[in-house]
Amino acid sequence: MKIVALANHILALPALHYLAENKWLKGVVSIEKQHDYSVQVENLSVNHGVPFLRVGRHELTGKLKTWLEDISPDVVLVFTFSYRIPELLLAIPRLGFYNFHFGPLPQYRGPDPVFWQIRNGESVGGITVHRMNRDYDAGPILVQHPIAFLPGESYGIHIGRLATAAVAVLRMALEELKTPEATVLTPQDEVSAKYYSRPTSLDLCINWEAQTADAIENLVNAANPFYGGAIASFRGKVVKLLEVSPAEVTGVAGKRAGTIVYADMQHGLFVTCKDDRCLRINIVQTTEGVMTGNRMAALGVRTGERFEPATVFESKESEHYPT
Numbered sequence: 001m002k003i004v005a006l007a008n009h010i011l012a013l014p015a016l017h018y019l020a021e022n023k024w025l026k027g028v029v030s031i032e033k034q035h036d037y038s039v040q041v042e043n044l045s046v047n048h049g050v051p052f053l054r055v056g057r058h059e060l061t062g063k064l065k066t067w068l069e070d071i072s073p074d075v076v077l078v079f080t081f082s083y084r085i086p087e088l089l090l091a092i093p094r095l096g097f098y099n100f101h102f103g104p105l106p107q108y109r110g111p112d113p114v115f116w117q118i119r120n121g122e123s124v125g126g127i128t129v130h131r132m133n134r135d136y137d138a139g140p141i142l143v144q145h146p147i148a149f150l151p152g153e154s155y156g157i158h159i160g161r162l163a164t165a166a167v168a169v170l171r172m173a174l175e176e177l178k179t180p181e182a183t184v185l186t187p188q189d190e191v192s193a194k195y196y197s198r199p200t201s202l203d204l205c206i207n208w209e210a211q212t213a214d215a216i217e218n219l220v221n222a223a224n225p226f227y228g229g230a231i232a233s234f235r236g237k238v239v240k241l242l243e244v245s246p247a248e249v250t251g252v253a254g255k256r257a258g259t260i261v262y263a264d265m266q267h268g269l270f271v272t273c274k275d276d277r278c279l280r281i282n283i284v285q286t287t288e289g290v291m292t293g294n295r296m297a298a299l300g301v302r303t304g305e306r307f308e309p310a311t312v313f314e315s316k317e318s319e320h321y322p323t
Contacts, residue, residue, distance in 0.1 A: 001174065002026045004073040004093070008038040011102060011159060012079030015166045016041065019077075020048035027071050029064065031082045032056035057083045068092045075177060078132065079166070087134045095177055097132040098142060100169070102162050104128060105144070106193035109137035114155055114162070116196040118222035119203075121214060124148050125158070127166060129173045131185055136195070140185035142176055145169045152217070152245065154224040201312040205231045206241070208258035208309060213246060213277040220244050229285050232258075233310040242290070243282040252276055258307040268293030271307060 003019055004027040005012065019025035028045040030038045032054050045052040051071075055064045060083060068076070068089065075095040078085070080102075090097050103113025105128040110116070117125045126146040133139040147165055149158060176183050204223050206216055220230040220241045229240025247270050252261050255272040262270040269281040281293035291299075 001075065001177070002071070002073045004029065004068065004071060004076045005079060006030075006076065006081040006085075007041050007079040008035075008082060009080040010037050010040055011163045011166065012041060012100075013044055014163050015077075015079060015100070015170045016044055017048075018167050018170060020044070020050055025050050026073055027051045027053065027067070029053045029055060029067075029081075032059075033082075061086050061088065065089055065092070077170075077173075084136070085132060090132055090134075095180060098129055098173065098177075099132050099137070099139070100166060101128045101130065101137055102159075104146075105130060105137055105141060106188040106190065108196060109193060110196035111198045113196065114158060115199050115222045115227070118149065118153070118155060118158065119218050121218045122149060125162075127162065127169045129169060130188070138188060138193075140187050142183070142185055143169060143172045145172070152221065154221045154243070155227075156225045159226075199227065201231065204229075205310055205312060206307070208232075208307065209274060211273070212275045213273040213279050216273060216279060217244050217246065231310045231312060233308040234286075235305070237287055238310050238312070239307075240285040241281065241283075242285060244279040245282055247278045247280040249278040252278055256306065260301065260303055260305050260307070263293075263297045263301055263303050263305075265294055265298045269296055269301060
């Protein structure tokens with residue numbers, strides 16, 4: 001089977017390696033803008049002797065179309081790609097374009113389903129492979145594979161597990177595509193469909209008065225590492241929480257949410273939340289550097305001080321998640 005892949009994220013690397021090792025990968029396409037992840041995709045392609053192409057958004061119906069027609073792949077597989085694929089390209093491969101979406105469809109459409117699943121406290125995520133059409137994440141489903149979230153799992157840890165699992169899902173998808181006449185595609189249920197936009201800076205901010213301890217922990221995990229952490233304010237400066245964990249602390253009922261109720265160099269910082277539960281502050285990024293809660297206590301942070309909501313400018317998209 002002749003396969004071309006579109007990719008610009010480390011999520012794709014194990015799957016691309018698998019395809020290249022089996023001599024099925026005939027070309028890899030990435031975005032024009034170079035960043036650490038797309039460079040890794042390029043390096044893998046070059047190391048395997050697979051033709052590699054970078055294209056800009058304005059080159060899809062010209063440069064990319066011609067390149068695909070020259071290769072004439074059986075199928076094009078998409079593993080995170082920044083640009084909407086023009087409809088006239090979708091008909092070039094004999095079997096069409098299939099997108100690997102790293103979340104359940106149709107419940108988590110959008111460019112970053114992993115962030116929103118963790119932030120929303122989902123217990124199970126997964127990988128969905130669907131045939132692409134003119135609409136975002138709306139094409140009929142070929143394969144859906146559930147993957148449970150581990151307790152306290154961060155975005156980065158889950159991404160690593162998804163990348164590994166994608167190889168097994170790829171095998172399933174290719175097995176289905178071997179006999180196109182027997183391939184069964186399941187239409188998505190539009191009634192349960194929901195689209196999540198890329199998180200903005202406002203989505204990353206902790207609302208101490210409104211969010212429970214679980215909700216804050218979920219947000220912190222969802223923002224680590226690609227968004228740089230969940231945003232708060234401390235001593236008038238923006239800080240980013242990268243890791244917290246639930247903690248049992250007595251005598252905190254009625255304390256204002258965000259207040260440090262315990263601080264020392266040995267045990268670190270403990271902050272109360274709106275539901276009278278506490279979180280241990282494990283890792284924080286400050287203007288002075290990335291440090292533990294223990295280190296902050298050693299530098300003079302004391303009981304009674306408070307993490308406040310941060311004032312940030314709303315951004316239309318984050319620079320931390322290069323898709």
